[in-house]
Every structure is written in C-alpha cells, then in structure tokens.
Amino acid sequence: MDKQTELDLKGLALKVREHIVRMATDGGCFIGASLSCADLIVYLYKEVLGLTPDKVQDENRNYLLLSKGHDVPALYGTLAELGFIERERLKHHLYTNDSIYWHPNRAIPGIEFHSGSLGHLLSVAIGIAYDIKLRGGKNKVYVILGDGELNEGSMWEGFLVAKAFKLDNLVAIVDRNEFQANVRTEDLIPIEPLEPKFEAFGWNVKRVNGHDYTALENAFNWIPHNESPSIIIADTVRGKGLPSIERRADRWFVNFKPEEVEQLLKELHGEAQAELTSETLMVR
Amino acid sequence: MTYEDVLKEISQQSDKLIVMTAENRAAIRNLPPHLGKRFIDVGICEQTMIGMAAGLALRGRYPITHALATFLVFRAYEFIRDDVAIPNLPVKMVGGVPGFLSDANGPTHQAIEDVALMRGLPNMMVFCPSDAEELAAGIKVLAEYPAPCYIRHNPHPAPIKHVAPFEIGKAETLSEGNDVAILVYGFLLREAVKAKEILEAHGKSVRLVNVRMPKPIDEAAVLKAARECALVVTLEDHFLTGGLHSIVAELLLKHKLAGNVLPIALEQRWFKPALLDRVLEYEGFTGKQIAEKILKALS
Numbered sequence: 191m192d193k194q195t196e197l198d199l200k201g202l203a204l205k206v207r208e209h210i211v212r213m214a215t216d217g218g219c220f221i222g223a224s225l226s227c228a229d230l231i232v233y234l235y236k237e238v239l240g241l242t243p244d245k246v247q248d249e250n251r252n253y254l255l256l257s258k259g260h261d262v263p264a265l266y267g268t269l270a271e272l273g274f275i276e277r278e279r280l281k282h283h284l285y286t287n288d289s290i291y292w293h294p295n296r297a298i299p300g301i302e303f304h305s306g307s308l309g310h311l312l313s314v315a316i317g318i319a320y321d322i323k324l325r326g327g328k329n330k331v332y333v334i335l336g337d338g339e340l341n342e343g344s345m346w347e348g349f350l351v352a353k354a355f356k357l358d359n360l361v362a363i364v365d366r367n368e369f370q371a372n373v374r375t376e377d378l379i380p381i382e383p384l385e386p387k388f389e390a391f392g393w394n395v396k397r398v399n400g401h402d403y404t405a406l407e408n409a410f411n412w413i414p415h416n417e418s419p420s421i422i423i424a425d426t427v428r429g430k431g432l433p434s435i436e437r438r439a440d441r442w443f444v445n446f447k448p449e450e451v452e453q454l455l456k457e458l459h460g461e462a463q464a465e466l467t468s469e470t471l472m473v474r
Numbered sequence: 475m476t477y478e479d480v481l482k483e484i485s486q487q488s489d490k491l492i493v494m495t496a497e498n499r500a501a502i503r504n505l506p507p508h509l510g511k512r513f514i515d516v517g518i519c520e521q522t523m524i525g526m527a528a529g530l531a532l533r534g535r536y537p538i539t540h541a542l543a544t545f546l547v548f549r550a551y552e553f554i555r556d557d558v559a560i561p562n563l564p565v566k567m568v569g570g571v572p573g574f575l576s577d578a579n580g581p582t583h584q585a586i587e588d589v590a591l592m593r594g595l596p597n598m599m600v601f602c603p604s605d606a607e608e609l610a611a612g613i614k615v616l617a618e619y620p621a622p623c624y625i626r627h628n629p630h631p632a633p634i635k636h637v638a639p640f641e642i643g644k645a646e647t648l649s650e651g652n653d654v655a656i657l658v659y660g661f662l663l664r665e666a667v668k669a670k671e672i673l674e675a676h677g678k679s680v681r682l683v684n685v686r687m688p689k690p691i692d693e694a695a696v697l698k699a700a701r702e703c704a705l706v707v708t709l710e711d712h713f714l715t716g717g718l719h720s721i722v723a724e725l726l727l728k729h730k731l732a733g734n735v736l737p738i739a740l741e742q743r744w745f746k747p748a749l750l751d752r753v754l755e756y757e758g759f760t761g762k763q764i765a766e767k768i769l770k771a772l773s
Binding site for chain 1: 512517523525526533534537557560
C-alpha cells in the first residue's frame, strides 16, 4: 500500500472516530465495539466495496452487513464522511426526528439491513449471496461479525449452510476485539482457537491485524474463488484509539459528560489521556 | 390442482419465486427438478432458512419457506419477527402438520399457539386453509403478494363444495342461519360441517363461516354473525388464548357488542397424542361432540 493511501485511510478513520466519540454522550453509544472496527469499516468503504451514494440501490453493488450491530456509530461516521448522509444528521443521534440510533436500520442510506439481535445477518448475507450467484452476478457480500456473537448457534448453522451452497462470493469478517459486553470472550465461553474451527467448516480462513491497512489489503486481495466462503479474523482492540478505555471491560457502552468528550477528542489526537469520572456500565 | 402444481405453475411463469425448506419436503417433494436452484433445502436450520429468505427477498425474490409448523414458528420466531416482519418482506411461511394434524407426534409437534404468535406480529398475515383445495387457491393469490404471511399447511380433501373464491381478508359463508353461527378455520371445518348437519336435524338454523384468514380477519362477516345470530361459536385447534376466540372477542369489544360466544378450543394444555380421529374424539372435537356442546349452549 502506498504511503498516501495509508495516510488518507488513517485521516478518514480519525474523523470517523471523532464522530463515534461525539455520539458517546447525551445518551451514549457502544463505543468500544465501534472503535475496534472503525479501521475495518473505513478500509472496506474506501478500498473494497466501491460504493458511492448513487449506487446504494444498484443491484450489482457489493453489500456490507453489520451483524453485531453495536458497531454502527463507526458506519454512521463513515457514511457521513463519504457523503452518504449529511454530517449534520449525526447530531440527531438518539432523537426521534431521525433514525440514527443504537443499532443499524435501513432508513439510513447505505445501510443494507437492520440488526440488533445477534446471530442474524450471516443468514441474511447467505440469502443475498445465493441470489447474486443465481443471477450470475460478480458482486460480493461482506458481513461483519462480533466475536461474542460467535456464541450464537445460528452462526454455526450459517457457517455450515454457506459452505454447502459454495458461496465464494460471501466474506465474513470477525471483529476479534476479545470482549463481549463486559467480559473477555476467553473468560466466559472460550472461542479460540478460531482458525481450525472455521477451517473444519470448510471456509477459507485468514487472520490479520484489523488495525493494519496493509494487512487488511493483503487479506482482502487474498480471498480465493474456490467454491468456499471466506472468513477474515481481524484482531482488534476494543476502544482502539482511546488508551483511557482500550481493553476496559467496563467501557462497553458509555455515556460521557460533554467535558469528557472534549478531553477524549484530544486524546484521539495523541494528547493526554482523559480523566473519566462517568459511571461505568456493567451488564453482568 | 394441488399445492405443488400451483407452485410449479407460478414458478414457471415467474422467476421471482423461490421454494425453500428446512429439510421437510412432504408438501413439495416433486418440485426440485422444476425449480433447479430456485429450490433451496437448507437442512435442519430453520433460523438460517428464514434469515436467508429475508436476504433473497431483499434481492426481489418471493421465497416460500417450509418446515413443520412448530419448528418454523417457534424455533425461528425471532428470525421471523426481526428479519421478515420488521422489514415487511414478502416471505411466506408454510407450517406442516399444524394444530390437530400433528396427531400422534406429541406436544413438541403441536402448533396450537402458532396463530397467536404470528398474528401478534405487525405486517404478518395468517391463512389457515380448510383443505388442500383452499390451500392451492390461496397460495396462488399469496405467493407473490408483497407482504409476509404464515400459512397452516393442510393436505386434507375438501369436506364441502366451496362457494366463494379465495380473497385476502375474506371469509367464506357456507350457509345462512340465525340460531347459531359457527366460525371456524382450517381442518376443523370438516367437523363443523358434520356438526351443522346434526344441528339442522335438531331444527336449528346454522350459519357456517369458514374464516380462512384469522388475519386480516373479515370483520364484516364476524360482526354480521354476532348481530344476527343468537349464539356465536368459535371453533379452532388452537389454545383458547390468542387465536380465533381472542380475535372475535377483541372485535366485538371494539364495536361494543356483547356477543353470546361459545369458544371451542384447547384450554391451557397440550392435547393427547394419538391418531387424528382418536384425538378428535378424546378432546371433544368430533362433529357430534361439537353439536352437543352447541345444543347445550342453546338450551
């Protein structure tokens, strides 16, 4: 990857992270899972999907589905920066005058399908990918899965079925940020080792650093067309970009005070860590 | 024309139709050669079938999904709710052996709360055909109708000559009468016809209403029956809660009608598993037993 492309991606991801942080107040958002996959979503939009605002209904477009759903602030931010929605609309986050809330929904241009309940969109992606194959299309379907989401039985149904139908136009990406809600995945229902599990299900598997654009480039360029679906395990850091909340089990959903947001925006730019006094949220 | 014949015909006319099953081919076993890749068997994965159907519908297809009613509605309910009802996608869900038709399978296979659950979903229609003929007529209309619908599959022969073509939201009034109106859906029409004959032999005039679609309910037909008949009977192979009796009760209350209503449905328990006719006898749903209950209520 050339330097300029990488700089552009980093610049865009920083803006997206600023949007995420701004959505983390006045009601708040699922900040950790949004920050962990911000680089991934930015990379997909800029380098993989080829989507532009005028193509959101094009039957030959590539599809991106967010199955874990909590990461939608990263998508809202990306859509705003790339002109799919007005940046001003992000101020409507959690207001009834718009449809920008805690989970994705189709009222936002560029969002293909809603999610919120875990374990759903792999099967929806399978349906889309199957239809594309049926019509002889060349487009692909990308679906971002949470690592905690892999607890759901329906995911494993989907892994079996996608392989059975030879959907090599389907690419799943696991945002492997190591946490589910307020616990480390490995401390609850261990999911590792992941590669042999997916290999055993007949998928092509690649594991990369989900914050390294060159690694992501290599992974997305690698996807084989061999009658098997592919899965990229993107190792990420929950809360990436904000050392004060990175890998913090209690910073899953946050609702910061406005002054904390101001500090966090500076922290994103490499300044001192924010002093956070807002209550942490534990769901367990 | 059978259900399968209709699906075959529609699929030849339109490439939008997709037939899906979670490894239950009883109703559609002859279709694979005609549909090719538009016949999708996902294996025993009801949730994935519904999610996949939603994905296909997003691409402009009209999927008709099949599984036993219990597994389709209950195992995959949240997928139906989230991925079909919320986005109002035109997915059809055909449940096999619903109600008493699960005969000797036991309670795991008894879909007798399916109508309650499915009608509770916004956008969802519910069609309970009385027989194979009505099922075939209904699927012809519903297959490419742009909304979701749950269908209770019924392969039994027609117990009566139908007098009205299938129309969405319309009941079929099979006979006029003012002493008692029997409102029924699905397979139990067969027993209702027998009950009607017995009641008529006792000098009662019977209005037999084949409800066909519990949702959207034919309000006019129900209200007319409540206004004109001394007794209204709701007859269903479903729990008393949430099905036809509840629908009629809600409707009458909305219109401030204090109807004289006799519900014949299953109380809060699953029915005794056995061969179908023995189930009917044991549970009190034969035509004769139904007639006796009605005569008692009229006396």
